[in-house]
Amino acid sequence: MRRGECNEENGMSPSLISSWLPWTDRQGRFSGLRAAAFALVLVPALLLAVDAWMGQLGSKPWTQAVHDTGTWAVRLLLVTLAVSPLRRILDWGKLIGIRRMLGLSVLAYALGHLALYCIDLAFDWGLILSEIVKRFYLLVGITALVGLVALGMTSTDGMIRRMGAKRWQRLHNLIYVITMLGLLHFALQSKIDVTQPALVTGLFALLMVYRGLDKLKISLTTPVLIAAALATGLATALCETAWYALATGVSAWMVFQANADFVVYQDLASVRPGHWVALAGLTAALAGAFRRPKAKPARRVKTGAPARAMP
Incomplete structure (x- = not known):
């Protein structure tokens, strides 16, 4: 039996596998836009890993890693929210294809943020829970994270079908409330x-x-x-x-x-x-x-019975 036939019997056809790859579109074809987006969301994690390897995270490396992952989660959240407006402003419909990937990357960095926080506190669950309860900014942050998890778990096409488009949209409109909670958490801890x-x-x-x-x-x-x-x-x-x-x-x-005094700025850091x-x-x-205007489709000429000649 050929490999393709075996994969299809097991429900793992090559086209199905390729459609799940982050650099391919829904038809399983390579997408330069998706590949670039996937590479960009990996850059912060790679930079953090390099800084950790080189000992560039300061005297409290775990604490610095917690801050960095949280900051990037917020930044990527804004990039995700910018997809729809930019699609309209730039008249670039393909941008919508990377929104789910960006949203899941936000969830990944937010979960990494929490995981590193637990590592920083040596997995002392009693201390972790007491800190969350007594520190308002941590309670706000964990609430935002729970919301992100809910959105991430319902981000698939299957969940859209199960919930129905309207219910799914109402749930995912909570992203704006979640973003405000994330921004409040960021401001309070700063x-x-x-x-x-x-x-x-x-x-x-x-x-x-x-x-x-x-x-x-x-x-x-x-x-x-x-x-x-x-x-x-x-x-x-x-x-x-x-x-x-x-x-x-x-x-x-x-x-x-x-x-x-914006005219007298000496460097970008002071802007x-x-x-x-x-x-x-x-x-x-x-x-x-x-932006490049859309090419207008050619007008169709209706075919049918020839018009009668004018007298």
Whole structure:
């Protein structure tokens, strides 16, 4: 018996196997876009592994690894949420094909985040549970993780059929609540320096603006995208200023002045979150302005009985 026949009898046809590979599409064909996305989601894990091998994680390597995996989980979550808006802005339908892969990579980094936290506490389950209960930011984080697990377990085509499209969509709309919980967890554990939390929160706000415009049936034209970018960037700067003023006691004027003096930035590290958010939005607007228009299909000529001659 040939190998292909044997595999088919066991329910493992070559086409079925290839369709599960992360670099192939639903038809089992190689997809450059999927392959690039799969490679990119592996990069943070590889960088972390190299830093650990080279001893570059500082005096508390497990703690640093916990922070790094959590940060990348949040970043990849925003990338996942950006797929649908970018698909509309860039008129690039194939982007939707990598959304599930990106979502599962978020779950993988979040689970790694929890696993490394347990390792850091030497698997002392009593200590781990007591820390989660008494520390609000840990309780928020574990709640977000439970939500991600639920979404990950129901992300297959089979679960969509079993649940029905409407119920499945209602469940997966919780991703926005889960994201807000993840951002809150990130901000609370950052304590004094909230530069990164402010940045990712501003980017999330920008994505929500895009979603709101779509719900309101407002076309994502270049002027609309530019206005959204500038408004969200300003809102991010104001929220960062308010956080420092209310939570840390740092002078609000100093923070606002740092956001205003964007011309005198000496390096990229000093660029404030509000400016990064505005720049991301303006980049999307520019990309949308120069996107390749769809080729219009040729008009069909109806065939049938020849028209009668005019008298």
